[in-house]
Amino acid sequence: MTSLKDHSVTQNGTGSDRIVISVDAMGGDRGPAAVVAGIARSAHKNPTLDFILHGPMAELQMLVNKRSELSGRCEIRHASGIVSMEDKPSQVMRNGKDTSMWSALESVKNKEATAAVSCGNTGALMALSMIRLRKLPGVNRPAIAILWPSRNPQGFNVMLDVGADIRADAKDLLQYALMGASYARNGLDLKKPRIGLLNVGTEQNKGFPELKEAYDLIEANAERGQFEFVGFVEGGDIPGKRCDVIVTDGFTGNVALKTGEGTAKLIVDQLRESFTQSFFGRLSGLIALPALKRFQKKVDPRRVNGGVFLGLNGTVVKSHGSADETGVSAAVKLAFELANAGFSDRLAARVASADELVQSDTTENRDTKDKSNT
Amino acid sequence: MTSLKDHSVTQNGTGSDRIVISVDAMGGDRGPAAVVAGIARSAHKNPTLDFILHGPMAELQMLVNKRSELSGRCEIRHASGIVSMEDKPSQVMRNGKDTSMWSALESVKNKEATAAVSCGNTGALMALSMIRLRKLPGVNRPAIAILWPSRNPQGFNVMLDVGADIRADAKDLLQYALMGASYARNGLDLKKPRIGLLNVGTEQNKGFPELKEAYDLIEANAERGQFEFVGFVEGGDIPGKRCDVIVTDGFTGNVALKTGEGTAKLIVDQLRESFTQSFFGRLSGLIALPALKRFQKKVDPRRVNGGVFLGLNGTVVKSHGSADETGVSAAVKLAFELANAGFSDRLAARVASADELVQSDTTENRDTKDKSNT
The missing domain is CATH 3.40.718.10 (Isopropylmalate Dehydrogenase)
Known part of the structure; x- marks a missing residue:
């Protein structure tokens, strides 16, 4: 498993010069392949950037292994559930604990990452952000x-x-x-x-x-x-x-x-x-x-x-579903620029x-x- | 003065095949020259179209005389006042009787024309249309x-x-x-x-x-x-x-x-x-x-x-101020197509x-x- 153990993790770019972004790999229209391709491109451009990636371990591991840019810079957190575009925010708030979206926010809540990025359902992401990160x-x-x-x-x-x-x-x-x-x-x-x-x-x-x-x-x-x-x-x-x-x-x-x-x-x-x-x-x-x-x-x-998303304890970036x-x-x-600032x-x-x-x-x-x- | 005396005027294109449109020559950002040029172009394209044009007689007469397409098809109604883009609708309702906008709506109210066109102040045009044409x-x-x-x-x-x-x-x-x-x-x-x-x-x-x-x-x-x-x-x-x-x-x-x-x-x-x-x-x-x-x-x-403008006794077309x-x-x-229908x-x-x-x-x-x- 790829992990971040070699890098120290900071909250806002002060102290260490590394920034960790928590990324929900699932829930976008183009699936996790597009997400992994996107973070690989970012990793290539920003050498101070690390990731915690959330979703089904086996599938993500395979996608990440193909990207040499992500080697040693992307930790994968297993989450079996996926929030779909059709899911009601209230449902996700009650039953969404096993989802990659929930897990992605958890990393920001626990201060392992400075910001979260998700391509998923906007309503559910806002509802989860409100209860997990709080206003x-x-x-x-x-x-x-x-x-x-x-x-x-x-x-x-x-x-x-x-x-x-x-x-x-x-x-x-x-x-x-x-x-x-x-x-x-x-x-x-x-x-x-x-x-x-x-x-x-x-x-x-x-x-x-x-x-x-x-x-x-x-x-x-x-x-x-x-x-x-x-x-x-x-x-x-x-x-x-x-x-x-x-x-x-x-x-x-x-x-x-x-x-x-x-x-x-x-x-x-x-x-x-x-x-x-x-x-x-x-x-x-x-x-x-x-x-x-x-x-x-x-x-x-x-x-x-x-x-x-503004007004929460932590930065959440909602990417377009079709990104x-x-x-x-x-x-x-x-997310990186805001974390850096x-x-x-x-x-x-x-x-x-x-x-x-x-x-x-x-x-x-x-x-x-x-x-x-x- | 150019007049419509040779043509019969109808309300909706039935009976005679001529359609009369009442046009406010003033109040647009480009002045009456653009308006007269526009109606001349329309007159050229639609031989069944006649106009009643509202504004300062001398100025309009000069502009209309230059356009052979408008010869015998454009009656001018003198109105000395102009509704500016800055005028408040309430002011125009109280003191706007001498304006070209008021006069243009009057032709529709009196059933001399089937529809009115103005490039002027939208708020004033709606307010005047409400009191003159009524809902x-x-x-x-x-x-x-x-x-x-x-x-x-x-x-x-x-x-x-x-x-x-x-x-x-x-x-x-x-x-x-x-x-x-x-x-x-x-x-x-x-x-x-x-x-x-x-x-x-x-x-x-x-x-x-x-x-x-x-x-x-x-x-x-x-x-x-x-x-x-x-x-x-x-x-x-x-x-x-x-x-x-x-x-x-x-x-x-x-x-x-x-x-x-x-x-x-x-x-x-x-x-x-x-x-x-x-x-x-x-x-x-x-x-x-x-x-x-x-x-x-x-x-x-x-x-x-x-x-x-929908919901009034008569058709009013608001042209863009910068038309x-x-x-x-x-x-x-x-305005012609709606009148025709x-x-x-x-x-x-x-x-x-x-x-x-x-x-x-x-x-x-x-x-x-x-x-x-x-």
């Missing part, structure tokens, strides 16, 4: 944050929540702003991220009362939370450059994410089709290939694969101070509004 | 429906509401389903449109209680409403082929629309960039030009320009019968559920 003190609703291609210099914007919870009140939205700012600082290396609150117009009188309340709360906390609040933003700003972090409830965020993904895929498919419709189309497609590849690489969702080798490797890279501890500290802010805000919100940084 | 009997909230490029054979799906109102209860969503089905029948020529209700998952237990209530109401009315109900759909189905009409509240619909638009624009811009980055990129771009043009024509938002000649012409074409009267009949359905549904909803067509 950070002061967090009411954890959120899923994704990176979306944008016109900003960093190439991506953060959007949250994209579906951890369908509801969010004003205080939840403030916490999303603080968690999103922390993610943007650590994941996108932005010193003072610009936060926008998603609405149907940029005027202050637009939208639901909860949104206006959230506007005031976020605005009042901008200076102390070390972010800039740009106010209300619209759907077009998600891929835009008006802000770096888009804050919204999980219902709206999920619809926006899937609409954007679906539209992008339709365009790329139609583009491919327009290059195969005729002989000249195919010829020009061949000649245009390098430019098209450059383009595809830039917008390829597999290269920005990974929703991060292939490239997708899995992108998710592992994201000590993100989990930084976020915990940020949210703890935010909790105090929210407590005091309920009374002083209106007074401090004028002094805040907008 | 259809039985309609609680009018909706804005748009066409979105899709993988369906007809090339487009209908989505509503995209922003007439930020709220919608279960009965409103049923009315949107009925109005959307009517629009798809008349605008996309689909005999039995497939309706989907937008949610964050396709399982019946997902989403808010209002959505589950709407699910039951729409399901129970599918057979009598002559549509097929496919159940819950996700953001990815908006450009997909699971259904033809996507029903949602105006907040979610507006965010989805703008996210999709923004993402599509980002992709097209990045594609263009990838063809100009190097000499070979530019060369291959040149060679790939015909295929790229085919592609752009297919996804060009200017060619599907026009949100239709150029091509965009205005597309909006006029949509007698859409306004058909929708009114459909909603009137729907009103009865909703009345009876409140009691018999659960009983009829099993018999409905899903």
